Amino acid sequence: xxxxxxxxxxxxxxxxxxxxxxxxxxxxxxxxxxxxxxxxxxxxxxxxxxxxxxxxxxxxxxxxxxxxxxxxxxxxxxxxxxxxxxxxxxxxxxxxxxxxxxxxxxxxxxxxxxxxxxxxxxxxxxxxxxxxxxxxxxxxxxxxxxxxxxxxxxxxxxxxxxxxxxxxxxxxxxxxxxxxxxxxxxxxxxxxxxxxxxxxxxxxxxxxxxxxxxxxxxxxxxxxxxxxxxxxxxxxxxxxxxxxxxxxxxxxxxxxxxxxxxxxxxxxxxxxxxxxxxxxxxxxxxxxxxxxxxxxxxxxxxxxxxxxxxxxxxxxxxxxxxxxxxxxxxxxxxxxxxxxxxxxxxxxxxxxxxxxxxxxxxxxxxxxxxxxxxxxxxxxxxxxxxxxxxxxxxxxxxxxxxxxxxxxxxxxxxxxxxxxxxxxxxxxxxxxxxxxxxxxxxxxxxxxxxxxxxxxxxxxxxxxxxxxxxxxxxxxxxxxxxxxxxxxxxxxxxxxxxxxxxxxxxxxxxxxxxxxxxxxxxxxxxxxxxxxxxxxxxxxxxxxxxxxxxxxxxxxxxxxxxxxxxxxxxxxxxxxxxxxxxxxxxxxxxxxxxxxxxxxxxxxxxxxxxxxxxxxxxxxxxxxxxxxxxxxxxxxxxxxxxxxxxxxxxxxxxxxxxxxxxxxxxxxx
Numbered sequence: 001x002x003x004x005x006x007x008x009x010x011x012x013x014x015x016x017x018x019x020x021x022x023x024x025x026x027x028x029x030x031x032x033x034x035x036x037x038x039x040x041x042x043x044x045x046x047x048x049x050x051x052x053x054x055x056x057x058x059x060x061x062x063x064x065x066x067x068x069x070x071x072x073x074x075x076x077x078x079x080x081x082x083x084x085x086x087x088x089x090x091x092x093x094x095x096x097x098x099x100x101x102x103x104x105x106x107x108x109x110x111x112x113x114x115x116x117x118x119x120x121x122x123x124x125x126x127x128x129x130x131x132x133x134x135x136x137x138x139x140x141x142x143x144x145x146x147x148x149x150x151x152x153x154x155x156x157x158x159x160x161x162x163x164x165x166x167x168x169x170x171x172x173x174x175x176x177x178x179x180x181x182x183x184x185x186x187x188x189x190x191x192x193x194x195x196x197x198x199x200x201x202x203x204x205x206x207x208x209x210x211x212x213x214x215x216x217x218x219x220x221x222x223x224x225x226x227x228x229x230x231x232x233x234x235x236x237x238x239x240x241x242x243x244x245x246x247x248x249x250x251x252x253x254x255x256x257x258x259x260x261x262x263x264x265x266x267x268x269x270x271x272x273x274x275x276x277x278x279x280x281x282x283x284x285x286x287x288x289x290x291x292x293x294x295x296x297x298x299x300x301x302x303x304x305x306x307x308x309x310x311x312x313x314x315x316x317x318x319x320x321x322x323x324x325x326x327x328x329x330x331x332x333x334x335x336x337x338x339x340x341x342x343x344x345x346x347x348x349x350x351x352x353x354x355x356x357x358x359x360x361x362x363x364x365x366x367x368x369x370x371x372x373x374x375x376x377x378x379x380x381x382x383x384x385x386x387x388x389x390x391x392x393x394x395x396x397x398x399x400x401x402x403x404x405x406x407x408x409x410x411x412x413x414x415x416x417x418x419x420x421x422x423x424x425x426x427x428x429x430x431x432x433x434x435x436x437x438x439x440x441x442x443x444x445x446x447x448x449x450x451x452x453x454x455x456x457x458x459x460x461x462x463x464x465x466x467x468x469x470x471x472x473x474x475x476x477x478x479x480x481x482x483x484x485x486x487x488x489x490x491x492x493x494x495x496x497x498x499x500x501x502x503x504x505x506x507x508x509x510x511x512x513x514x515x516x517x518x519x520x521x522x523x524x525x526x527x528x529x530x531x532x533x534x535x536x537x538x539x540x541x542x543x544x545x546x547x548x549x550x551x552x553x554x555x556x557x558x559x560x561x562x563x564x565x566x567x568x569x570x571x572x573x574x575x576x577x578x579x580x581x582x583x584x585x586x587x588x589x590x591x592x593x594x595x596x597x598x599x600x601x602x603x604x605x606x607x608x609x610x611x612x613x614x615x616x617x618x619x620x621x622x623x624x625x626x627x628x629x630x631x632x633x634x635x636x637x638x639x640x641x642x643x644x645x646x647x648x649x650x651x652x653x654x655x656x657x658x659x660x661x662x663x664x665x666x667x668x669x
Contacts, residue, residue, distance in 0.1 A: 034423050039431055046424050049417045056417075057402060057410040059148050060229035061103060061111055064274070064284040067223050067317040069102045069184035071115065071214040073205040078118065078170045082181040084219060085164040087200040091126060092190045095156040097136075097163060098408045100185035101147060103225040104174045112174075113147050115182025119169035122153060124160035132164060140169055149415030150187075150224075150408050163188050163196070185224050189405050192366025193266065196220050197326050212317035223320030228270070228407065233400030238272040238358040239390045240287060241379035243342075252339040252355065254377035256392070257300070261333045262364035267294055267309055268404075269323040272356030273397035282347075285319035287356025291341035294325075296332030306330055324404075335362055335370075355379055358396040366403070368394070489551045490517050517551065541568050541576050545583055545601065552587040557598035564605035571605075571662065575640065579612070579660075582636040582644075586614045586656050589630055594618025594654065608663045610642075615655040620648055629656065 034042065072082040104114035119140045125132035136153050138144060144151065165186065170179040188196035201216050243252070274282040290313045295305040309325040312318070337360070342353040362370040375388045394401050402410065494514060500506035542562050549558050562568070568576070583601070590599055596618030604611045628634075629644045633656065637644040642660035649655060 034420075034427050039428065042424050042428055042431075046421065046428065049421050049424070053414060053417055053421075054231070056231060056414045057407055058229050058231045058414070059111070059411065060227040060398065061105075062225055062227060062284070062321060063278065064280050065316045066213070066284050066320050067215065067218045067221060068213045068225075069100075069182060070201075070203065070216050070219045071102075071206070072181035072203065074173070074176075074178040074180045075170065076178060078172070078179045079168075080170055080179065081167060082170070082204050083164055083166040084181075084183070084186070084201060084203045084216070085162055086186060086188065086196045086220060087202070088161050088163070088188065088195055089199065091159060091161050092188070092195045094124070094158050094160055094163070094188050094190050094195065095154065096187075096189040096405065097122060097153040097155060098150045098185075098187040098189070098412075099153070099165065099183060100150045100187070100224050100408075102182040102184045103148065106174060109146075111148055113145060115173045115180045116145060116147065116171060117165075117167040117169065117181055118145065118171045120165055120167045123164045123166065124155075124158055124162070125164070126159065126161040132162075145171060147415055149411045150185075152409055152412035183219060185222070186219050187404070187408065192363075192403060192405050193326070194222075194324070194404060195326075197222055197324055212315060215317075218317075221320070222322060222324035226411065227321055227398065228396055228401055229398040230400040230402050230407075230410075231398075233395055235397050235399055236358070236390050236393055236395035237385045238270075238287075238356055238397070239388060240272060240356040240382050240386045241354065242382050243353050243355075243380060250378075252342065252377070252379055254337040254360075254375045254379065254391075255302075256335050256360075256362075256370060256373050256375045258333050258335065258362070258369050258373060261298060261331050262362075262369045263329040263331045264296060264308060264327075264335070264362055264364050264369075265329045266324070266326050266363040268359070268361040268363070269311065269357060270359040270361070270396060270401065271319065271321055271323070273358055276397070283316060284321070285313060285316055285343065286345070287343055287354045288313055288319055288323070289339045289342050289355060290314075291339075293338045293340060295336045295338065296330050297334045297336070298332055300334055302334065302336055305336070306332065308332075308335070357391055359394065359401055360391050361401070368403075490514055513551070541571075541580060544580050545603075548580070548584050548587060549601070552584065552591055553599070556591070556596065558600065559598075560601040560603075562603045562605075567605035567607060567610075567662075568603075571610075575660075575662070578636060578640045579610070579658075582633065582640065582658060583612065583614070585630075585632050585636060589633070590614070590616045590618065594620075596653065608661060610658075610660040610662060612658040612660075613655055615649060615653060617651075617653040620652060620654045621646055 037045070070084060101113035101116040103111050106112055119142075120138055121134055122136040123132035124135050135155050135158060163186070165183075167181050170181055172178060173180045173182065186196055187194045197220055199220050201219050203216050206216055269288075271284065272287040274280050274284065274286045289311070292311050293307060294309045295302065296308045297303070297305040308327050308330055311323055311325065339355060342355060345351055345354050360370060360375070361368040370392050371394050373392050375391045377388070381387055497507055497510040497514065500510060542565060545562075546560060549560065571579070590596055594616045596616035599614060599616035602613045629637075629646050633644050637658060640658075640660055642658050645657045647655040647657055
């Protein structure tokens with residue numbers, strides 16, 4: 001049975017694993033708590049994780065050339081403090097900070113974060129709080145690496161004019177092993193708005209001789225190492241227009257009617273999906289105008305046009321999968337995109353000017369109000385699958401286009417679930433292996449029990465057969481020994497009664513004895529299957545032996561010596577009965593066959609042994625015979641579990657010797 005984890009233990013584990021003070025960045029189930037959960041809960045959790053992963057955005061990485069991110073000075077040891085600080089200008093109510101790692105393509109391990117700090121702190125501050133307040137701290141015990149996903153730090157209700165990330169332990173970069181601080185992007189969300197976009201950034205250091213690929217301003221340029229791959233929704237082919245160099249001299253523009261006035265604050269221009277091949281067939285800036293202006297107006301003729309944003313692509317590092325620009329809230333209904341300088345393709349077969357975009361989003365209050373609206377313009381489409389509707393259908397080559405904050409959260413959520421899943425799978429595998437082992441043992445035990453039952457049945461059947469044979473043998477022995485002795489006694493008494501016909505008193509006494517023996521024989525017959533059930537039989541072994549001597553041996557001279565009477569009384573009734581019947585059979589044999597005039601009986605009993613010795617002065621055992629005890633005596637000795645032997649005294653006659661162990665290991669017959 002699996003124990004439940006106490007709330008205190010769960011809190012302690014979560015604190016040690018993730019070291020978060022104010023902001024939260026913890027997975028749903030701490031790894032340390034997995035072993036405490038019941039198997040049924042783990043199975044449900046694994047099913048839930050698999051189902052949720054199918055609905056989350058997936059990791060699809062950029063290729064080609066572009067801005068990578070920020071890189072600090074390099075060190076030979078990890079214990080160095082580096083920091084970057086984003087100035088938000090105005091006071092902002094922020095609720096989430098997102099740190100996006102730089103991604104390294106490892107030849108063996110695949111994609112992984114490079115230069116992401118092993119331990120760091122996050123501070124926020126304002127003009128009223130210039131020293132700043134610590135809102136999150138991650139120690140090395142948090143084990144943030146390895147990772148591919150952005151780190152989501154939730155901090156609702158926080159007000160700040162700047163955000164600073166300060167390292168306490170660096171990680172090494174892959175290509176030379178030196179310790180460094182690298183990030184691809186820092187996003188600071190106020191609701192759905194990334195208020196860090198294109199803001200001023202300061203840092204403690206920068207790599208000497210940095211190129212545009214590694215630049216402090218890349219932290220807030222909106223370009224990340226990921227492609228928008230929601231994992232759900234139908235894919236869409238990007239809008240694309242080709243026109244000649246001569247046509248490029250003519251002004252090119254796109255306009256859209258939003259259907260109502262909206263306070264617009266942001267535009268996202270999704271670049272054309274150049275290809276999904278390796279290498280790419282086109283560069284990342286394919287189809288993006290070198291210079292374009294976005295204007296808004298309330299009148300359809302743009303007589304009151306106001307410039308909202310301007311994109312100026314000076315190099316490949318100014319282009320990326322999504323061009324983002326924030327601007328002050330401007331109320332307008334109509335939006336126009338004017339191409340000032342088009343993209344000129346000088347490679348491949350489609351030479352000349354081109355304009356392409358997968359989606360153009362216009363945001364008001366964090367909502368894309370251009371979704372489903374149709375752009376119009378003087379750009380010719382290259383085919384039916386490259387229509388204007390592709391610009392506002394909310395989809396790209398991979399499927400649904402997600403809001404920026406939701407996209408980052410889903411990638412972070414995927415990271416947490418993909419950390420949990422192998423631990424859950426491993427725990428279930430261990431438990432299933434244990435269950436399989438137990439099932440194997442149970443199968444063997446069941447087979448063993450079934451075999452044991454068969455053996456028990458066979459043994460029981462053998463025992464029953466043996467018992468039946470023993471009962472038959474005992475019945476025959478009892479009838480022979482008891483009735484035979486009684487009939488012999490009756491015969492002797494009858495002979496004596498014939499000789500005493502002259503004496504009425506002696507005749508009456510002898511007839512009385514004959515009557516008593518007859519009744520005793522009747523009792524023996526009634527209880528021949530179990531002599532012990534006869535009341536009054538063999539309760540006093542010494543007295544019974546003395547009476548049997550008088551009855552069977554008539555007037556033969558005899559002497560009986562018994563030692564250890566207290567041990568005789570402790571014998572089992574069956575043993576006493578068999579011992580007495582053995583003795584009676586000995587007397588009958590002496591009376592019938594020995595021709596003796598006297599005999600002696602010696603019985604010795606101890607706690608462990610009994611020895612019975614009966615000697616007569618008769619003619620002895622026939623020397624030409626077998627010299628072994630009579631079969632009747634051997635049978636009775638076998639029923640007792642004793643041994644019987646014959647001795648020949650020096651003065652003649654015969655001695656029958658019975659030896660019996662009353663205490664022994666094993667089973668008695």
